[in-house]
Amino acid sequence: MDLGLTGKFAIVCASSRGLGRGCATELARAGCTVVLNGRDEEVLRATAEAIAGETGAEIIPVVADVATAEGQARLVGAVPQVDILVNNNGGPPLRDFRALGRDDLMAGVTGNMIAPIEMVQRVIDGMVERRFGRIVNITSSSVKGPIAGLDLSSGARAGLTGFLAGVARTVAGRNVTINCLLPGAFDTDRLRSNFEAAQKRESRSLDEIRADRAAGIPAGRFGEPDEFGKACAFLCSARSGYITGQSLLIDGGAFPGVF
Known part of the structure; x- marks a missing residue:
């Protein structure tokens, strides 16, 4: 399927490894110029070279911490416009909620709720003006099925989901969509x-x-990162404009629910 993404500009946060890398690779394969992001310059550049060699696409590596205003500005400023934003960030480690201090709580909420919202704020008006935009937030299966010890991650990502669910409805008429991907064990x-x-x-x-x-x-x-990336690329495609405000669980059937 032609995803209709040739010539589009995409930012994939936290994409030097894992699921972010899988998403960046598939968007590059679909014809996007991709801003690749990580904090380890050596790993980031190696990943950028690998994706560029595999896909032939232009890959722009940007060393930045997406949880900071400076990092966000660097990412958005790397391309002339942002047509696609994939929000991603590492979650807090497994930890008993009793051991979480205020600084831990603030860091978790900042990384997994506030920073993605700030990235959306930076790019959404341009998407609305151009009448095309795709925003995908990588959250977690724990949003639907909480996992003990990942309470901070679950709570922050659930907050992000609820916040952007309302935003999604305000821009859908301008061909801008906002969805979430909920990975299980990859x-x-x-x-x-x-x-x-x-x-x-x-x-x-x-x-x-x-x-x-x-x-x-x-x-x-x-799961394999490349199959996750393919699902992401479809939600970012020109063919998915009637899907918005949704959370797609990708977990091999592990969540035992109907909805």
Whole structure:
């Protein structure tokens, strides 16, 4: 399918690794100029070279912390206009809610709710004026099925979802859409680090821990970043203009609900 994105400019936040990289790769493959973002310059440049070599697209690496005003300005200023924004950021680590101090709470809400909203504020008026815009927020399956220990992440991302659900309806008539993607367990560096932490706690092998976790997913496996990226690219496409204000759960059937 031709996604109708040739010549569009896309920003994908936190995209040097994992799901962000998967989204950036598929948008590049669809013909976008992609602003790639991370905080580790060496990793970012290696990823940019790999995606450019694979897709032939123009990839603009920008070292920036998206949770800061300076970082946001650097990202938005890297291209003449922003047609597509994929909001993404690492979430707070697994931690008992009793151990969260005020600074921890503020950092979690800033990174996973406030910063994405600020990015939307920076780009949405231009999208409305040009009558094309696609905003996709990578949140988490924990928004629908809370996970103990990820309470701060769940709460901040749920807040982002609720905030932008209303905004989505105000711009839909100008061909600007806002949606969320809710990933479950994907085979990324973060998932692997969780398994390594579990290995230390449980004194079991990584293979045993991986097998047990995969067995709890109806699909019987972990997701791959490239299939997540393809879903993102469709929501960013010119063909998806009638989909807005929605949260698409991508978790291999792990959430046991109908809606």
